[in-house]
Amino acid sequence: MSNKSGQNGVKNYSRKNESGFSMIEAIIAIFILTTGLIGTAAAVTYALEFSAISRNVTKAKLVVVASIEEIESLRNSRRLEFKQFANTGNVNNEGSPNQFLGFSNGFKDVSNTPGTDGVNGTADDTASNPGADGVFGTADDVFDRGRIREGYKRQIEIIDLSGSLKKVVIKVRYMNVNGKLGEIVGVSYLNDETRTTL
Numbered sequence: 001m002s003n004k005s006g007q008n009g010v011k012n013y014s015r016k017n018e019s020g021f022s023m024i025e026a027i028i029a030i031f032i033l034t035t036g037l038i039g040t041a042a043a044v045t046y047a048l049e050f051s052a053i054s055r056n057v058t059k060a061k062l063v064v065v066a067s068i069e070e071i072e073s074l075r076n077s078r079r080l081e082f083k084q085f086a087n088t089g090n091v092n093n094e095g096s097p098n099q100f101l102g103f104s105n106g107f108k109d110v111s112n113t114p115g116t117d118g119v120n121g122t123a124d125d126t127a128s129n130p131g132a133d134g135v136f137g138t139a140d141d142v143f144d145r146g147r148i149r150e151g152y153k154r155q156i157e158i159i160d161l162s163g164s165l166k167k168v169v170i171k172v173r174y175m176n177v178n179g180k181l182g183e184i185v186g187v188s189y190l191n192d193e194t195r196t197t198l
């Protein structure tokens with residue numbers, strides 16, 4: 001048996017036994033890694049977009065619920081009489097101590113501050129500051145973005161079903177992140193029986 005040894009008894013190994021990555025294996029590994037990273041980036045993008053849509057839907061639902069609760073509160077507190085719950089042009093103010101012009105027809109910006117009637121969703125809701133004279137509706141009024149919920153529009157529709165029952169339909173439109181319009185609809189029924197809460 002012959003043993004190939006170099007100087008000082010160290011064995012020489014041939015390079016044929018050494019192995020490593022070939023160029024093709026390295027390219028395939030990089031391709032697989034890149035595909036995985038692209039998939040992860042797409043999933044993160046989708047999650048962020050879905051989160052924004054979910055946030056907009058939640059805010060729209062809050063507007064719907066708040067509008068329905070406000071209408072019920074107006075009835076329960078007797079600030080408005082049952083016959084006054086109607087859209088503009090259909091309000092019966094006969095014999096009522098408070099005159100009410102009605103809920104606006106069509107979609108309007110959701111105002112954070114009601115107008116002089118103290119009711120949200122009516123024609124006198126404003127997105128302006130009254131200006132130096134302190135009076136709304138004059139030439140010095142200044143538009144104030146802080147007075148509206150940007151990207152949200154609301155429609156309140158009151159449908160008289162009988163003399164003692166009305167259907168309240170609240171629709172809120174909102175913008176999605178991809179520029180599409182979304183809409184949430186809430187339906188409630190209002191009767192002429194006031195409820196007092198303690």
